[in-house]
Amino acid sequence: MKTWAGSHIQACARAWRRLAAQPASSLLSVLVIGVAISLPLGLYLLFTNISAAASRVNTDPSINVYMTLDASDADARELEKRVRAAAGTAGSVKFVSKEAALAEMKRVTAFKDLMASLDGNPLPHASSLRPAQADAALLSQLRTTLAGLPKVERVVMDFEWAEKLRRFATFAERLVFLIGVVLAMAVVFVTGNTIRLQVLTQREEIEVSRLIGATRRFVRRPFLYFGATQGLLAGSVAVCIVAGLAAWIGSEVQALAGSYGAEFVLSPPSFELAAAVICLSAVLGWLGALLSAGLYVRPVR
């Protein structure tokens, strides 16, 4: 056990010595891998923040039923009854008369002058229905029923944007995953190439070591530690880059969102996420080293 631990400590120390022996190229490799990792990490963080903000937006489905302009108040009352019947007991219906709609429009400063220039009321009676169930098939059926009612001009389903947002979020999630996988492979290949060069430059030492009794595992071990260490440092660099960027633009983004009346906070990577990214980077570095050392550290004969 002591020998085993000793050989690992020795291999780890060798890996650090190799890193320190070529500070410029080691730093460059760590930065290249760090930047590669920071891209999916940054995108992941951005979409996580957007998803968190989107979850605060009310996405309950609603259906707005607009009547024809010639519909009378009696028609409106009749329609309201029918809409309530269609919605069932679980849904809620809000009737907005054409007068109430006009008053609301006049209240909004931007439309005040426009409304004043009109001779009559151009707005129809409307009902806003919030069904209890969000099932797309049921809602579509409800829309058809409502569209068939007398004096109904148009039925607008107001939840389609939420569905679009959900689809966009799923797409973004998959895109980040894809970019993450591609860049993870890049990390493995970059580390593998670094190890390949190391194996080539230390060919003599490896050959002599193998001749005098070093096992393949012994020869490979410092390279594996080297790859893992490089990955660990690169992961830390990536976390620092993303945390730095989040801190730098976070307050600006928050202020920008606030000016549109929205609430959006760009949070830096959490401790758990940062730790996971650093560990994953170390594993990827180790994997790259394992593949490369497996290919280039050959049997002694």
Place this chain on the structure above:
Amino acid sequence: MISFENAGKRFPGGFEALKGVNVRVDKGEMVAVTGRSGAGKSTFLKLAAGIELPTQGTVTVNGQNIGTLKESGLAILRRNLGLVFQDHKLLFDRSVFDNVALPLEIAAYSRVEIGKRVRASLDKVGLLSRERSKPIMLSGGEQQRLCIARAIVNRPSILIADEPTGNLDQEYAAQIVELFRSFNQVGVTVLLSTHDQTGLAGLACRRIALDAGTVTS
């Protein structure tokens, strides 16, 4: 200790370096393998060291058939042998001390033990004062002695040396032969090869003559 039974080695491409060799080297013996260049001496020693595997017959070292050992088993076998290479195989970017320390690092000795053993080995070959030097600063004879120091640092029971006096003048060659004789006197089995028998003049040891891959005497 080392036994060749009808052992042969044919390399890819068809060249047969050794043919049906039957040799036995007992514990504590000193054996010189002689023959012209290309006679098969290096292949013979590589088989004895487990660096090459026989393509015919068996080679047994310390009771282990090297043909049946796995790669890790062969590596561990080599750890218990002292190997002196014809081309020294020194690491020129490491100091004399670090070159000798390499087998002990492989065997995962502690730093303190490494320090003690390396200095003892360097002292035996007369290079203790050069421990901080780089091998490039040593003469041919000193490089050969450094190679021997690395071979004996593990305190092996078998020392295998391929042409240890090959590129040395007579005086240095005599020093090296004397070193091997001193190791043999303390019980180490020594197997060495040479193409120049004048270097072995006066050395009392068994000789195995090889010619075109076969033992002639």
